[in-house]
Amino acid sequence: MHEMGIACEVLAAVRSEAKRHPGKAPRKIGLRIGELAAVDPDALRFCFEAITRDTDMESLELEIEICPFRFRCLACGHEFVVQNYDSQCPQCADMKTECIGGQELDLAYLEVEDHEPSAVGTKSTQ
């Protein structure tokens, strides 16, 4: 259960990025989480809600894109989504393949918009 620590890192990154956009309020933070990143999106959402509740970030939306477990064939270059851990190339049947996706734990984007008096980011940060 390390999702709380990850939620705190996400929130810290939002606050850090928000400082670079004076006069604007953060609305949505976009994450990319790989299927094999060992991070549970539901647990992360739960933690994120818990640490933003009753703060200036309460209405900040968390959008999570799940990235599939993907491999590339070293023989023919074909890229494919791995089903049931079968890493054999479906195109040329070669076994020499490498993982190219599925371990992401990335901050993709932050959406900000002009401040409104009642919007997030107007109270002092905690």
Place this chain on the structure above:
Amino acid sequence: MNRVPLEQKVLSENDRIAAELRAHFQAHGTLCLNLISSPGSGKTSLLECTLESMPRDRRVAVLTGDIQTDNDAARLKRFGFPVKQITTGGTCHLDARMIERHLAGWSLPSIDLLFIENVGNLVCPSSYDLGEAAKVVVLSVTEGEDKPLKYPSIFLKSELLVLNKIDLLPYVPFDMNAAVENARRVHPGIEILKVSCLTGKGLHDWLTWLDHRRRAIKPVETEALT
């Protein structure tokens, strides 16, 4: 609405410290290994066997992590090498900052081989880079052979799988071939060693692996670890 691309790792602060640690390890020729397993798979036993087999003048050190107690450090200190306990107080994994903090006071140029024994957990430690040269995952035969499929992240990220407690194979319904096959389904290139810390079987292969791995870091040194 204005969308600002971020394109950075969520754990970028951890990764920054880990990159600094990795640079220090490489600059000083220190091979750092991050040992990860479920609780009770035998990480500490493997380290006991490893330290016991090494001459006292070998430059080996251990950071051992647990949620509570310094029991593991007490077990490992018996062999005369520098050992420090990292007590996380509830955190289910080690992070790079903990490693940086606990390395204070140790001189890296005088350490050739640094073992980090992570908190017993197959999930969370896989997310945190500690600056290690390689992760080593330990799986014991009293666990299920489908563990690599249930906890794929750590098997994917580990360079070596140590299958431990093979002395118990006659007494437990563990399908060794299936375990190997499952590990290779998740990570086709993973290296696999089979050991028993109780009988010593397979330990020579582990020590040879350590020696080869250390030479890859510090090729000028020619003497063996064992």
